[in-house]
Amino acid sequence: MARHPSRPSEMKQPLTPQQAAERLADACSRAEYCTAELMQKLRRWQIPPASAEAIVERLRQQRFVDDARYARAFVRQKVAFARWGRRKIAAALAAKRITGQAAREALDTIDPAEYAAALQAVVAAKARSLGPEALTTYEGRTRLFRHAASRGFETDQISNTIKKLMK
Numbered sequence: 001m002a003r004h005p006s007r008p009s010e011m012k013q014p015l016t017p018q019q020a021a022e023r024l025a026d027a028c029s030r031a032e033y034c035t036a037e038l039m040q041k042l043r044r045w046q047i048p049p050a051s052a053e054a055i056v057e058r059l060r061q062q063r064f065v066d067d068a069r070y071a072r073a074f075v076r077q078k079v080a081f082a083r084w085g086r087r088k089i090a091a092a093l094a095a096k097r098i099t100g101q102a103a104r105e106a107l108d109t110i111d112p113a114e115y116a117a118a119l120q121a122v123v124a125a126k127a128r129s130l131g132p133e134a135l136t137t138y139e140g141r142t143r144l145f146r147h148a149a150s151r152g153f154e155t156d157q158i159s160n161t162i163k164k165l166m167k
Contacts, residue, residue: 017051024055028064032073036097038065071098071106079110083118086110088152116161119153123161135166 015023024038035056042052059065071093078084078092086107093103126147127134134140141162148158 015045015047017047017055020045020047020051021055021058024059025062025064028059032070033065034067034070034096034098035060035065067098068102068105071102072109074098075106075110079115079118083122083151085119085148085152086115086154091152116157119148119157119161120165122151122153123148123158123165127165135162141166 020042024033024041027033027041028038038056038059039052042055047055056065074093074096075089078089084092090103090107093106098106123144126144127140130140130143134144144162145155145158148161149155
């Protein structure tokens with residue numbers, strides 16, 4: 001019968017900085033990652049901070065990681081598939097430590113027609129789930145408004161969308 005290691009340190013050898021760099025390059029070639037996500041992985045792999053900075057800088061120079069490119073892809077994905085509003089996307093980018101300029105530029109790439117369609121889909125889906133009183137009562141409209149606001153959409157656009165649906 002095989003002996004099972006009792007401590008996590010016995011299970012795996014820690015990664016060397018070279019192995020960590022190779023793993024990150026491979027991961028970055030398959031999907032977009034931001035600098036903060038890479039640093040988090042390196043901390044989890046117990047790579048020393050100086051080596052981690054050097055690895056990320058080398059990946060940045062080799063164009064494996066680019067926070068502006070990541071931000072544009074993140075914004076596109078969240079509007080099209082998750083149907084998030086600008087405010088929620090901006091908060092998520094800030095949580096991922098994307099700089100203000102890169103985040104603003106990425107948010108500026110949102111297609112207004114696609115954004116309006118996403119908001120309308122969110123409000124319409126919630127209205128269907130609430131039933132026929134959703135658009136006819138104050139309480140129903142308030143619930144629609146709060147739902148869309150929780151998804152990060154701006155208040156004036158939510159109001160206009162609800163008014164359009166009421167007609």
